């Protein structure tokens with residue numbers, strides 16, 4: 001196989017994120033050398049034509065991934081659900097997540113943390129699955145990165161879902177992570193999901209149409225090695241492989 005490159009984009013409005021800019025978009029791919037230019041262009045276009053506004057800061061990083069560092073993991077199975085209201089959607093999320101590993105208190109805290117964000121954070125919050133306490137340090141959140149799927153067309157033609165499914169599969173493969181809750185920060189996109197026990201539960205109406213407040217919570221065991229899980233999620237290159245029933 002020819003060499004692979006990670007191409008990562010993050011975009012903000014009002015300057016760079018680290019100087020107070022407001023997060024607009026982030027996305028990434030792992031591609032062959034000859035695809036790098038086209039992919040970088042399409043990621044820049046995405047940041048310049050986004051429902052959250054036009055980015056005035058776009059950072060695109062390209063770097064080589066040594067093939068011996070890549071880990072191959074299975075894609076989660078997808079289950080589609082129906083919910084007519086936000087209350088119904090959140091009730092479903094609670095039912096899917098709750099179990100021996102994740103307490104109702106932790107889930108309620110996670111929902112509150114997501115609802116009470118005053119603007120979307122680019123990274124995900126880590127929450128203790130027993131106590132519900134947030135355990136990541138600072139406000140940046142954990143930025144899951146270095147992932148893609150070469151089966152991505154088979155994962156569907158909805159960009160939101162395809163990228164979320166790849167990310168959720170990487171997250172669930174992390175040692176000590178037992179679940180995830182997510183809804184989008186894109187104002188025109190209200191579908192969210194819950195990932196746990198090898199399943200990606202897609203749930204409509206997870207938030208108000210028009211709201212730009214969204215994000216992710218990862219539920220983790222109390223004895224997790226926080227630094228090494230963050231290192232895995234942010235740095236280890238992962239390719240997600242589709243299982244036959246996805």
Ligand code: PML
Nearest residue numbers: 160161164184191192202
């Ligand atoms: C995001 O846009 O950042 C989150 C996307 C959630 C995707 C849910 C789905 O459609 O499956």
Ligand code: MG
Nearest residue numbers: 025184185186
């Ligand atoms: Mg978004």
